[in-house]
Amino acid sequence: MTTPVASGSQAGPGAPDAGPRGVLSRGTVVLGVAVLLGAAALTLLGLWGTPEDRVQGEMVRLIYIHPPAATTAYVGCFLTTVGSVLVLWKRSQWWDLVAGSAAEIAAVFCAITLLTGMLWGKPTWGVFWVWDARLTSTAMLMLLLVGYLALRRLPADREVRSRRAAWLGLLLVPNVILVRQSVEWWRTLHQEPTLSLPGAKIEGLQLFTMSFGFLVFFAAFAWLLVVRFRVAWLEEQVEEQGLDAAIADRRAEAGPTGRADVEAR
Amino acid sequence: MLRDAALVAGKDLRLEARSRVALNQIAPFALLVLILFAFALDPDRGLLARATPGLYWVAVLLCTLLAVQRSFGVEAADGNRDALRLSGLAPGGIFLGKAAAVAVQLLALEVLLGLGVVVLYNTPVGGWLLLGSTCLAATAGVAAAGTLYGVLAAGLRVRETLLPLLLLPVLAPVLIGSTRAFEAALSGAAADGWPWVGLLAVFALVYIVAGALAFGPLLEES
Numbered sequence: 001m002t003t004p005v006a007s008g009s010q011a012g013p014g015a016p017d018a019g020p021r022g023v024l025s026r027g028t029v030v031l032g033v034a035v036l037l038g039a040a041a042l043t044l045l046g047l048w049g050t051p052e053d054r055v056q057g058e059m060v061r062l063i064y065i066h067p068p069a070a071t072t073a074y075v076g077c078f079l080t081t082v083g084s085v086l087v088l089w090k091r092s093q094w095w096d097l098v099a100g101s102a103a104e105i106a107a108v109f110c111a112i113t114l115l116t117g118m119l120w121g122k123p124t125w126g127v128f129w130v131w132d133a134r135l136t137s138t139a140m141l142m143l144l145l146v147g148y149l150a151l152r153r154l155p156a157d158r159e160v161r162s163r164r165a166a167w168l169g170l171l172l173v174p175n176v177i178l179v180r181q182s183v184e185w186w187r188t189l190h191q192e193p194t195l196s197l198p199g200a201k202i203e204g205l206q207l208f209t210m211s212f213g214f215l216v217f218f219a220a221f222a223w224l225l226v227v228r229f230r231v232a233w234l235e236e237q238v239e240e241q242g243l244d245a246a247i248a249d250r251r252a253e254a255g256p257t258g259r260a261d262v263e264a265r
Numbered sequence: 266m267l268r269d270a271a272l273v274a275g276k277d278l279r280l281e282a283r284s285r286v287a288l289n290q291i292a293p294f295a296l297l298v299l300i301l302f303a304f305a306l307d308p309d310r311g312l313l314a315r316a317t318p319g320l321y322w323v324a325v326l327l328c329t330l331l332a333v334q335r336s337f338g339v340e341a342a343d344g345n346r347d348a349l350r351l352s353g354l355a356p357g358g359i360f361l362g363k364a365a366a367v368a369v370q371l372l373a374l375e376v377l378l379g380l381g382v383v384v385l386y387n388t389p390v391g392g393w394l395l396l397g398s399t400c401l402a403a404t405a406g407v408a409a410a411g412t413l414y415g416v417l418a419a420g421l422r423v424r425e426t427l428l429p430l431l432l433l434p435v436l437a438p439v440l441i442g443s444t445r446a447f448e449a450a451l452s453g454a455a456a457d458g459w460p461w462v463g464l465l466a467v468f469a470l471v472y473i474v475a476g477a478l479a480f481g482p483l484l485e486e487s
Contacts (some may be wrong), residue, residue: 088482140437143430144434144435146430147427147430147434150427150430151417151418151427151431154421154422154423154427155422156421156422163482163483164421164483167417167479167482167483168417168431170479171435171475174471174475175434175435178438178468178471179434179435179438181438181464182437182438182441182442182464183437183438183441185441185460185461185464186441186445
């Protein structure tokens, strides 16, 4: 089982470069352990290490994960669009997988952003949801990402799916900008923006913890991206080689008679 | 390219004139939506008249989905997609033609819906210039974006369920802009509405350019 897989990916005539052979490598193991340790340290710092806020009390602790998650989601969207451009430009399968992986992770971080935002909103504003510009445009971003991922999951020829997903991904960031801008105008015409996180006065250990939160989230994003990419790559390899193996099996089934037929001709 | 666009738009509109799908199915659907809104919201308290801009444009967007599905439905049968590719027409022209045909149908539908809200919702109408400009700019944007996402979803097995998910979030700026502009026009504060028409025009321009550029490659594969 292992030998043909290895030789197949090396000697495949159409293979652009030898891709990853497994999900984990030494680099990802080290990074993964670092992310876990970082997350544990962030939890300790965020929940116990830092003091509570004079205005917001315990709720301030969400600031250590909410803005990092939001920023990471935007980074993922940006990467999806960049990857999509490169798919269309260079016809690269590699970037197609990067774009898809980044969008998936961006959707997860977007969900974390919405969830933590709502958890913060309930005690602070008394409701889970207000029709604020930021909340609304984040929800729309989530829906745009879900649409993109839905297209990627369609049963279609890989080449077709990858090109269409690339066009959709290319439109992702322009759409996010258009939606954001219009939502912002929509809300500010009616009311002043009511929420702005009191980030201006943050300092000392709290500032450090928040920066540390960004670091941990970026590292987690990088780790997830690499691993998700490898899984996607291996999935495609299995699909391709599954077809080759099936053809070889059918040929073998035909056995000597089939071969004799061909030779006789 | 514009000549090709006129040819394709003429073809689609001729198809519509003969098959009457928009007239027999989409227009009644639009009226049905207006009546359903009246069931959902209490018609006695003037709520319908106040909510008219939003309800009107939600109805338009729902009809857009049908019009775009139909626009690519006629290309799905008998290998028409390949025929379109082999016709030698400029892809940008095909896009503009299909978008223009959708836009013409939607404009006709908007007139009908306008009559509907005046009669059914008892909405006082004013600010005609702003209303008309909003309709033109919004329809151009909706038709262009709809045609682009329509071809993205066309030919895939689950396109009927995919298109609304892809298209409606993208059309959110149009819904916001056109609703606000209509509100401004109907409340007599037209000056508040014009910036929104500007937003709608920018949206339309972005999608007309993007569609004209992307349509060729999207038609080419698959």
